[in-house]
Amino acid sequence: MTVVQMVNQETVPAALCVAEDETHPRPDGRDQYTISEVAAFTGMSAHTLRWYERIGLMPHVDRSNTGQRRFSNRDLDWLAFVGKLRLTGMPVADMVTYAELVREGDRTQRERKALLEATRVDVVKRIAELQDTLTVLDYKIGTYAGAEQAPERTGA
Amino acid sequence: MTVVQMVNQETVPAALCVAEDETHPRPDGRDQYTISEVAAFTGMSAHTLRWYERIGLMPHVDRSNTGQRRFSNRDLDWLAFVGKLRLTGMPVADMVTYAELVREGDRTQRERKALLEATRVDVVKRIAELQDTLTVLDYKIGTYAGAEQAPERTGA
DNA sequence: CACTTGCCTGGAGTGCACTCCAAGGTCTTA
DNA sequence: TAAGACCTTGGAGTGCACTCCAGGCAAGTG
Numbered sequence: 617m618t619v620v621q622m623v624n625q626e627t628v629p630a631a632l633c634v635a636e637d638e639t640h641p642r643p644d645g646r647d648q649y650t651i652s653e654v655a656a657f658t659g660m661s662a663h664t665l666r667w668y669e670r671i672g673l674m675p676h677v678d679r680s681n682t683g684q685r686r687f688s689n690r691d692l693d694w695l696a697f698v699g700k701l702r703l704t705g706m707p708v709a710d711m712v713t714y715a716e717l718v719r720e721g722d723r724t725q726r727e728r729k730a731l732l733e734a735t736r737v738d739v740v741k742r743i744a745e746l747q748d749t750l751t752v753l754d755y756k757i758g759t760y761a762g763a764e765q766a767p768e769r770t771g772a
Numbered sequence: 773m774t775v776v777q778m779v780n781q782e783t784v785p786a787a788l789c790v791a792e793d794e795t796h797p798r799p800d801g802r803d804q805y806t807i808s809e810v811a812a813f814t815g816m817s818a819h820t821l822r823w824y825e826r827i828g829l830m831p832h833v834d835r836s837n838t839g840q841r842r843f844s845n846r847d848l849d850w851l852a853f854v855g856k857l858r859l860t861g862m863p864v865a866d867m868v869t870y871a872e873l874v875r876e877g878d879r880t881q882r883e884r885k886a887l888l889e890a891t892r893v894d895v896v897k898r899i900a901e902l903q904d905t906l907t908v909l910d911y912k913i914g915t916y917a918g919a920e921q922a923p924e925r926t927g928a
Numbered sequence: 929c930a931c932t933t934g935c936c937t938g939g940a941g942t943g944c945a946c947t948c949c950a951a952g953g954t955c956t957t958a
Numbered sequence: 959t960a961a962g963a964c965c966t967t968g969g970a971g972t973g974c975a976c977t978c979c980a981g982g983c984a985a986g987t988g
Binding site for chain 1: 853856857859860881882884885888889891892895896898899901902903904905906908909910912913916917
């Protein structure tokens with residue numbers, strides 16, 4: 617069974633790993649993390665995390681009394697969601713737009729929903745493209761497996 | 773039996789649009805296309821097509837007696853394959869590597885196959901990631917659909 | 929014949945998403 | 959208390975994949 621079959625939304629991955637509004641307390645039960653801890657959790661670099669805050673993709677992160685960032689579980693959840701959006705190929709600028717809508721409060725819900733739905737459509741399209749690509753790839757791999765002499769665009 | 777059916781015993785999109793070694797004569801039955809025609813066929817810009825040739829992602833394209841490019845059906849097939857690889861997110865540099873292997877002839881088959889298989893693994897992973905993202909997206913869209921008051925990270 | 933359109937070249941410019949730097953403050957362990 | 963790890967900032971730099979530009983050649987049209 618190839619991926620092809622799992623693709624349409626029946627088997628939902630057991631770990632719906634994220635939704636920025638549900639707090640997922642991290643292993644150690646704290647609610648304060650340094651930037652390097654967050655980098656480790658999220659797989660994003662500390663540079664990227666600072667940059668995300670600068671461009672407004674993160675709401676302002678709390679600071680310790682000496683000015684160091686202290687990320688909360690909420691921040692971690694948001695970052696996880698951002699990570700998901702990033703996987704879709706959504707431009708960072710669009711994610712910032714979404715973040716701004718969130719900051720504007722409840723009256724932007726309709727807009728946010730529309731944005732997410734548009735993203736959903738994109739994702740479905742990307743998945744279809746990738747499956748298509750998979751088909752081509754499998755075909756080509758098959759030609760290499762099957763024949764000593766794979767027909768290829770070569771001068772030889 | 774078309775290529776489509778051998779590939780993956782599954783409903784495969786009717787148009788397995790590509791395999792660079794089988795010539796797909798284009799609608800008008802010619803084997804000579806100007807760069808702008810190719811741009812129209814492939815959706816790539818003429819700039820990109822020239823650039824691909826420059827960096828060695830295209831084998832040298834024939835020229836007319838006045839020096840203009842004349843793409844063949846073979847070229848079109850190759851470009852379609854390149855287009856598929858591009859969709860996978862494979863870096864252009866890697867595609868160039870593949871193109872070089874092709875140019876080196878039959879003794880690189882094993883290597884090419886390995887490259888394609890590695891790509892396949894990536895694609896499968898990407899598909900899984902996207903499906904995961906879809907789950908998250910659906911969950912979030914659901915929260916907007918269900919409640920007037922979607923729980924969101926907002927100050928309001 | 930002028931004009932427009934389409935193509936050629938090498939090289940420079942663009943936009944995106946980071947990624948790093950310099951200069952400095954803080955924290956921890958010896 | 960001193961070394962070394964870790965953090966801060968604004969701004970500059972990087973790598974990728976195009977994308978465009980200037981200057982010029984060639985073919986078709988009124």
